[in-house]
Amino acid sequence: MSDRDSAAWWDAVRRHELTLQRCAACREVRFPPRAMCNRCGAESAEWVPALGTGRVYSWVVTHQVFAPALAGRVPYTTLLVRLDDGPDLLMYGNLAEGAPADLRPGLPVEAVFEDAEDGTTLINWRPRP
Structure with missing residues (x-):
């Protein structure tokens, strides 16, 4: 990576x-x-x-197992987030909390970190209160 x-x-x-x-x-x-x-x-x-904050720009719900390491997570939701740090800054990450049905464009989110078993740390997103 x-x-x-x-x-x-x-x-x-x-x-x-x-x-x-x-x-x-x-x-x-x-x-x-x-x-x-x-x-x-x-x-x-x-x-x-x-800042670690942004707004949901788009998302996709994955139902297919593309990587064996993620087989237990299917379905999972990947967000494209427009960062609050600037107008053209976009970052991907999985939805950490909540349901895909609750997502909408412009939903405020914040970054959270996930330490994976293989030593990788990922950026995920959860709705802001």
């Missing part, structure tokens, strides 16, 4: 910290992580804390 651009992000997630990349030149925040800023082309960036 981790690569050159995302390794620092995955390290932060393992510490239960949600971070985003910010361009060192123009200060534009971006996600997913990448080597070059889309706005100014600079190749230097820093990691900054994310």
Whole structure:
């Protein structure tokens, strides 16, 4: 899962910290992580804390077993969340609490961390009170 651009992000997630990349030149925040800023082309960036909140943009309920490790979770719901940190920042994660029937576009959610048995930590989302 981790690569050159995302390794620092995955390290932060393992510490239960949600971070985003910010361009060192123009200060534009971006996600997913990448080597070059889309706005100014600079190749230097820093990691900054994310708010950990957003709004549901879309979702899909998966009924098919695509990975044996997830067989016991089917059906599960994956959300696409528009982060409150910026207008063009989208992040995926599973629905941690609630039912798919309760979802609607714009529903406020917050990030929660899930430590998987294989040592991976995932970002999931739950409705905000």
